[in-house]
Amino acid sequence: MVSVTIDGQILEVEPGSTVLQAAQHLGIDIPTFCYMKRLPALASCRMCLVEIEGLRRLQPSCATTVTDGMVVRTNTPQIEETRSSMLDMLLANHPLDCPICDKGGECELQDMVMAYGPRKSEFHDPKRVFHSQDIRLSPVIIMNVNRCIQCQRCVRMCEEVVGAVALGTVEKGMDTAVTGFEGSLASCDQCGNCVEVCPVGALMSFPYRYKARPWDLVETDTVCPHCGTGCQLTVGTRKGEFLRVRSKWDEGLNRETLCVRGRFGLDFVTSRDRIKRPMIRRDGALVPVSWDEAGDYLRRRLSSVEGKAAGGLASPRLPNEVLYQFQKLLRTVFRTNNIDCSSRWSAPFDTLGPLVRGFYSRAPLGDVIGNDCILIVGGNVTEENPVTEYLLRDAARRRQAGLLMLSARPSRLDDDARVVVRVLAGGEAASIAAVVAGLVTAAGQALPGSVLATIEATVERSAADARSDGPGRLATVLNEADSVTVLVSVDLLRSPDAPVTLQQINNLLQLLRLLDKGPAMQFVFDRANQMGAWDMGGLPAALPGLRPVADDAARTTLARNWGAEIPSEPGAGLDAMLELCVGGRMGALYIAGTDPLISYPDRAFVQQALGAADLLIVQDAFLTDTAGLAEVVLPAAGYGEESGTFTNNEGRIQKVRKFRELVFEARGNLAIFDFIAALRNQVLQPSTQGEIFDEITRLVPVYQGLTQDGLGADGAFTRAVPTPQTGVFLAPPPVPIATDRLMLITGDCLFHNGYLSERSDILNTVANDPYVAMSAQDSAQLGLSDGDPVIVRSAQGELTAQLKVDRRFPKGLVFIPENYRALRLNSLMRRGEYPCPVEVQKVHATLEAECTSRIWRGV
Numbered sequence: 001m002v003s004v005t006i007d008g009q010i011l012e013v014e015p016g017s018t019v020l021q022a023a024q025h026l027g028i029d030i031p032t033f034c035y036m037k038r039l040p041a042l043a044s045c046r047m048c049l050v051e052i053e054g055l056r057r058l059q060p061s062c063a064t065t066v067t068d069g070m071v072v073r074t075n076t077p078q079i080e081e082t083r084s085s086m087l088d089m090l091l092a093n094h095p096l097d098c099p100i101c102d103k104g105g106e107c108e109l110q111d112m113v114m115a116y117g118p119r120k121s122e123f124h125d126p127k128r129v130f131h132s133q134d135i136r137l138s139p140v141i142i143m144n145v146n147r148c149i150q151c152q153r154c155v156r157m158c159e160e161v162v163g164a165v166a167l168g169t170v171e172k173g174m175d176t177a178v179t180g181f182e183g184s185l186a187s188c189d190q191c192g193n194c195v196e197v198c199p200v201g202a203l204m205s206f207p208y209r210y211k212a213r214p215w216d217l218v219e220t221d222t223v224c225p226h227c228g229t230g231c232q233l234t235v236g237t238r239k240g241e242f243l244r245v246r247s248k249w250d251e252g253l254n255r256e257t258l259c260v261r262g263r264f265g266l267d268f269v270t271s272r273d274r275i276k277r278p279m280i281r282r283d284g285a286l287v288p289v290s291w292d293e294a295g296d297y298l299r300r301r302l303s304s305v306e307g308k309a310a311g312g313l314a315s316p317r318l319p320n321e322v323l324y325q326f327q328k329l330l331r332t333v334f335r336t337n338n339i340d341c342s343s344r345w346s347a348p349f350d351t352l353g354p355l356v357r358g359f360y361s362r363a364p365l366g367d368v369i370g371n372d373c374i375l376i377v378g379g380n381v382t383e384e385n386p387v388t389e390y391l392l393r394d395a396a397r398r399r400q401a402g403l404l405m406l407s408a409r410p411s412r413l414d415d416d417a418r419v420v421v422r423v424l425a426g427g428e429a430a431s432i433a434a435v436v437a438g439l440v441t442a443a444g445q446a447l448p449g450s451v452l453a454t455i456e457a458t459v460e461r462s463a464a465d466a467r468s469d470g471p472g473r474l475a476t477v478l479n480e481a482d483s484v485t486v487l488v489s490v491d492l493l494r495s496p497d498a499p500v501t502l503q504q505i506n507n508l509l510q511l512l513r514l515l516d517k518g519p520a521m522q523f524v525f526d527r528a529n530q531m532g533a534w535d536m537g538g539l540p541a542a543l544p545g546l547r548p549v550a551d552d553a554a555r556t557t558l559a560r561n562w563g564a565e566i567p568s569e570p571g572a573g574l575d576a577m578l579e580l581c582v583g584g585r586m587g588a589l590y591i592a593g594t595d596p597l598i599s600y601p602d603r604a605f606v607q608q609a610l611g612a613a614d615l616l617i618v619q620d621a622f623l624t625d626t627a628g629l630a631e632v633v634l635p636a637a638g639y640g641e642e643s644g645t646f647t648n649n650e651g652r653i654q655k656v657r658k659f660r661e662l663v664f665e666a667r668g669n670l671a672i673f674d675f676i677a678a679l680r681n682q683v684l685q686p687s688t689q690g691e692i693f694d695e696i697t698r699l700v701p702v703y704q705g706l707t708q709d710g711l712g713a714d715g716a717f718t719r720a721v722p723t724p725q726t727g728v729f730l731a732p733p734p735v736p737i738a739t740d741r742l743m744l745i746t747g748d749c750l751f752h753n754g755y756l757s758e759r760s761d762i763l764n765t766v767a768n769d770p771y772v773a774m775s776a777q778d779s780a781q782l783g784l785s786d787g788d789p790v791i792v793r794s795a796q797g798e799l800t801a802q803l804k805v806d807r808r809f810p811k812g813l814v815f816i817p818e819n820y821r822a823l824r825l826n827s828l829m830r831r832g833e834y835p836c837p838v839e840v841q842k843v844h845a846t847l848e849a850e851c852t853s854r855i856w857r858g859v
Helices: 019-025 077-093 108-116 153-162 193-197 260-270 291-304 320-332 349-359 386-397 412-416 428-446 449-466 469-480 490-494 498-514 530-535 552-562 574-582 603-612 669-679 689-699 761-766 776-781 845-857
Strands: 002-006 009-013 049-052 070-073 141-143 167-170 177-180 203-205 218-223 232-238 241-246 279-282 285-288 309-314 373-377 402-407 419-422 484-489 520-524 586-592 615-620 632-635 644-647 652-656 742-747 771-774 789-793 798-805 813-817 836-842
Touching: 002 019, 009 019, 019 049, 019 070, 049 077, 077 108, 153 167, 153 193, 153 386, 193 203, 218 652, 232 260, 241 260, 260 386, 260 761, 279 291, 291 615, 291 632, 291 669, 309 320, 309 574, 320 530, 320 552, 320 586, 320 644, 320 669, 320 689, 349 498, 349 520, 373 386, 373 469, 386 402, 386 412, 402 412, 402 428, 402 469, 419 469, 428 469, 428 498, 484 490, 484 498, 490 498, 490 742, 530 644, 552 689, 574 586, 574 603, 615 669, 644 689, 776 798
Parallel strands: 002 070, 309 586, 373 402, 373 484, 402 419, 484 520, 586 615, 615 632, 742 813, 771 798
Antiparallel strands: 002 009, 049 070, 141 203, 167 177, 218 232, 232 241, 279 285, 279 632, 644 652, 742 836, 771 813, 789 798, 789 836
């Protein structure tokens, strides 16, 4: 520790701390423009100058490191005069258009001038003018360079944090201007983080422009609904009308950053595709009715299917309280464990449960990725969890963490990685097994003899693969590290080999623990409350708290508190429930907030199954494709229309707050559950959000001890309840055989994430058209060029979209985003088969014009 005296106050700080950081610890305010905590110091604005005893000149506090015994003064006549002069120079060329500037009322320059500025300007020359009209850099970003004060926050944020490098500077001195390449943002993520960090009105949000002043807005702090990172955001409304989203610089793991979906993609709440009234099917068509009519109809139909199986599917975007009450409704009122919370893959609880209970780190992501090495398995963090990517890039660049990538699909993080291993699509399990084998070889005698014998017998089959370049290098780096974090993309659960992949990840984590690497593990979810859905018991074999249904003690405790017996046998997941439908054994299938017809990986099968259910009930805010097949449709609250909590990837529980009223005849999800229970002559208690939260914290072990008041600005962490590991190492899977066929995989794209984002008018203006991504090598071999309309054909069906040649893609891989409903991507797929073998060919010339038109129209 080093000692520093600032304005007469003595403080001890860590070596390497700056004067600005030390002053902030003492609560001393030093003004800054160019400084940002997460960016390297630039020291260009000169607003943070301080006097340091023994030095003749004023020093920038943001870039001056504290030395032992240093004496600093932050508020002297010389400093005041210097700050005033700096502001006078900025105002010399700054346009005085505050009355029409969107930053009015939130402008840092205004605030600085009021606090430190001159009362009279010494500059009388004409103001420098770059342009007479504002420049539209993108559909969501508009620029007025005349207002720029050259802090370069936007440029550094784009390059250092986001990694997009869409902004830069041209010219020098007072003529320096921030711009995009050739006056546009062609390589931009459209995240708007440049707008957020701009201290003046140089960069602005086009969708929000001229809509309101900050003092007109009612602002509500809530959590983003788009992915599992759990970014905190602030929604601004005026007279109940949604207007904008911004981030706060000192709250949430995201702090000042958001991605394009979080900042610009919440306008889906105003979608015209809302379900306005309850509907029932009459003469083959859905007919709007009153709630009373819907209730009478449902009561009769539920009675008619009594004795048959029932099941439920809920969205992992719903709040914890809704998900908890949903599984409680099914287990106590419908007396079934047929429950699932994903329509795109099945969670194999036999392998998932031990992995989560034994290794999951419910801790801040910043701490988890503070380890020496970070291994990312599967998926594409850049496009699925952009803000998580920002934090990983920071760990690699500023803290020199070793970033290791093992996936089929490339991502922008590859540029910052120490080792990148491209695997065959669906070959993650074999590659991880090879890493385990290589780690055993590298660790050698560091392992106990008895354990070594067990592991060597298990991994013998993977020894040859371990000596291959990729897994071998990964094993070497992992062995040399002091601590290791493993981040697992939930995308791995798409494969029918998901149980085997999770087993191999378990093997790796057990081995890292034996080697004293202190392994941390978290999933990277692409849905906002997937962790909460699992925790709340949204699985057929798991009770709340991820305790097995067969756990007599857990089941007895819940039954006693719920006042109803719980079936002791594990239920059916979505796959098995659809089989029951096709077999004519499903009475009532209850779907809440999700659309399996568009997301289940076999459209023909799911359409057949949903049509064969005796009674299909859909509860949703939007008229989805699945709702179009239902017998009863119930209009539910959408995002922002009810309060609750989400649990993010870290295991952090945060408040989701209401910021708009229910529209049309929609009811809250909890109220609808009460409505359904009453039709069965039962009552769900408790039934309000606060009371249900209290029950969760009383009955779910990982949530025990939490209180609503305790969920502060940054939320609170649930706690891990580890279970002893068996120490059994499972045999590796067979190595996948390379094939000459093209293999299709899917996932999220940067601008879309499920059916909510597709209802955002703003995201639809910035999103790419539906595309098919392939390697340059495969494209050339097939005679295809970037932008060509192509047909992708499988044994199940075909679709047409534009080709996107990606030079980073490995040979043999085809990627199509799952986020375009019009493509009906799942019509290519067959259940139990992933990745999917496909053929790609150019559209015949006579059809090209028609197909291009169809692509642009999104049909």
